[in-house]
Amino acid sequence: MTRHDRNISRPLIRQLDDVAINQIAAGEVVERPASAVKELVENALDAGATRVTIDYAHGGKTLIRVTDDGCGMTAEDLPLALSRHATSKLNGDNLLDIRSFGFRGEALPSLASVGRLSLTSRAGGGEGACLEVSGGAAQPVRPAALSAGTVVELRDLFFATPARLKFLRSDRAEAQAIGDVIKRLAMAEPMVGFALRDVSGGGEGRFVFRVDPGSGELFEAMQTRLMRILGGDFAENAVRIEAEREGIRLTGYAGLPTYSRGAATHQFLFVNGRPVRDKLLFGVLRGAYQDYLSRDRHPVAALFLDLDPQRVDQNVHPAKTEVRFRETELVRGLIISALRHALAEAGHRASTHVAQAALGAFRPSELPPRSYQMERSTSAAPQRPPMPAPPRQDSFAETAAVFARADLPAEEPEAEPATHHPLGAARAQLHENYIVAQTETGMILVDQHAAHERLVYERLKRQLSAQGVAAQALLIPEIVELSDSDLAMLLSAQADLARAGLVIEPFGGGAVAVREVPAVLGDVNAANLLQDVLDELTDLGQSGTVMVQIEAVLSRMACHGSVRSGRRMRVEEMNALLREMEATPHSGQCNHGRPTYVELRLSDIEKLFERS
Missing domain, CATH: 3.30.230.10 (Ribosomal Protein S5; domain 2)
Incomplete structure (x- = not known):
């Protein structure tokens, strides 16, 4: 039987009582202890507090106490503060002209309806007063001792609505959420001091987070x-x-x-x-x-x-x-x-944590423990392999010849030292992919492919914004076979690709002819380039604007025109790459956000060898 098959008498419309209304409002405003903390601390900030202390127990489930040094309230204000839709922050004339954190007057009555709330306050020149409310039932206002400001204490959150307790997470997770709320509010108010304390074990508790009020600019x-x-x-x-x-x-x-x-x-x-x-x-x-x-x-x-x-x-x-x-x-x-x-x-600047990660990857060699002559026992000490004899004076030329035959680019003498440049002077190429440069304060290790990929991309973007990417016609157009869906996707972006320097035409069946490619890419494999462009268009879908799609395609194209890993570079080529990186914005990372270089300062290198 469905609800439509039954005879339902006409329901009566009733006015909900204040407790039910406040509990419904609490369901919207107070989802968890962190929500309660947020509302109470925002009230303290609206009161002009310069220091706010938050105490909590068991993730805020059993106790939340917020103490501030704000303007405070009088004994007459306390019952009104706990009335629904009563606020000092908005006169009701213009709901769009809101210049405070709170403005609805819902937080305190909502919290008082689902927990045991105590509100103690003292306005300047007045006497301290306290009002207690438990599950929406208020006690008479009574005098209280307080120097200034306001103390709001909320115990047993959701005791009046126990079903809500089942949806709370562990004490640790709720405490973490409270910490996140306080840190966000502390960022927003750098001139206010915050102290967050866990008092679950009783006594003074322990400070979880504490910052002093800021000063100056x-x-x-x-x-x-x-x-x-x-x-x-x-x-x-x-x-x-x-x-x-x-x-x-x-x-x-x-x-x-x-x-x-x-x-x-x-x-x-x-x-x-x-x-x-x-x-x-x-x-x-x-x-x-x-x-x-x-x-x-x-x-x-x-x-x-x-x-x-x-x-x-x-x-x-x-x-x-x-x-x-x-x-x-x-x-x-x-x-x-x-x-x-x-x-x-920021130019070519890269983050310092990249260098720290690089230093952390270094490991000292596994050497035997140091041994001194006085500690050795001729009867028990094992014999170490004999050290090689020192080289003869005439063997220096032989050693130099070995290094001369090493697979490193020969460096020509510089007309003037380049180590004063931010990225220094190129000294060597390792594994045909990494450029080692010397600076005045240390060394630079550059990923040549990632760096050049960013440089090519920036060139393509400059060309695009100026007059469109310059295209280079292929002597013999390259024919690429595609699926029907890929063909349709490419042809739908044909005009935009032409602006990016990639000119294609349908060639019958499921094929396209690649007639022109971006000139800056040089000699590229058109089929591979087209496949990468398709991958990028597929990833983007229809979510991006035309310009976003074009730039994403340019980024993928730049990979084809960059210096490939495994290519040997002359010293002048390496230095030219370093100089262009210094002059190009965003060259500290490739098109995918990975670093293009790592800087190691001499002081850090010396620490690796225990020289500091």
Whole structure:
């Protein structure tokens, strides 16, 4: 029997009581302990706090306590603060002119309806007061001892709605979520001190996270705070972002492409100081790095967008993690252009963690333990193989002849030393793929294929933006057989490919004739090039714009025109490659985000040999 087969009496419409209403609101606003912490700390920030301390027990399930030094409240304010839709942050005239974290007046009554909440506060010049609420039932306001500010204590979260408890994760996972919330808020407010403490074991507990209020200029305080939260590596491998367009301002730091991650967990975005997880902004950030990272790598960034509150709707989602911009394209263009400009100014710079990883890969040789004459026992000590005799004075010429016959490019004397250049002077080529260069402070190891691939790609892009990629006609067009689907895909992109310097024509059946290829690629295998272009078009599908598709195809083409692994290079060729890398933006990484060179400083090399 279905619900339509039964005789259903007309249901009565009833007004829900305040407790039920607040519990429903709590389901939207408070999903887990971290949500409660977020709401309470945002209230403290709206109250003008300069220091906020957060204590929690058992992942916030049994205790959440937020203490601040903000403006506080009077005894008369406390019952009103726990009333639904009562707030001091909005007068109700304009829901689009929101200049605070909270504005709905839902957090405190919602929390009081699903837990045991105690609110103690003292306004300047007034007396301290406390109000306790358990499962929505309030006690009378009573006097309390408090020097200043507000203390909100929430115990036994969801005790009034026990079904919600079953959906909470482990104490450790909930504590991790609380830490993530506090760190995001600490990034947004560098001038405020935060202290996060786990008091699960009772007593004073232990500090999980603590930062002092920043001082001085905002960017300096922001950098110090980001370094404290994201680590010193981020500060060393990030570029400063500062741009403004039509009243919208973008600030922050963005990581170099070689300082990327395998997941988008290190992307922190803020709109008017509010941490957000907006799909549009994440997509724009991804698009800004489209040229520099492969699809399985994600940039690291902390970006702050500030604009008139009336140009953004922050009332889209109950948790206020999503926003809607009135001028979406303006915001998109600002972020992409600012990031690409900053990354271009970084030039050939690569991230320092690449060098650290290289140093970590070195291992000292497995030598026997040191032994001294006084420690040896002639009766028990094993005999070591005799050391080779020192070379005769006349054997130096023989040794030099051996090195002369080595498979290394002979270096011609330089007209002037090139070690003062950022990437130094080429000294050798190893395994026909790696260039060793000497700088004033150390050495550089370059992957010649990856480096030249980026250089060719940048040349192709410059040509495309100027007048289209110069094409070179093939003496005899190359005929390539394709499947029907591949043929249709290529022909649909025929005009765009022509702009990129690849001219094709249908040749009957399932074949195409390749008549012209980009001139910068030189002598290439047209069939292989066409297959790579097809792979790129297949990967992109219809998701990218025409320009994104063209640039992706150019990136794949550049691989064919670059110096191949296994090719021997003369010293002047190697130095020319180094000089072009220094003059080309983004040459610190290949088209897929991998580093093109590793820099090892002399001090680091000396540590490997225990010389420091």
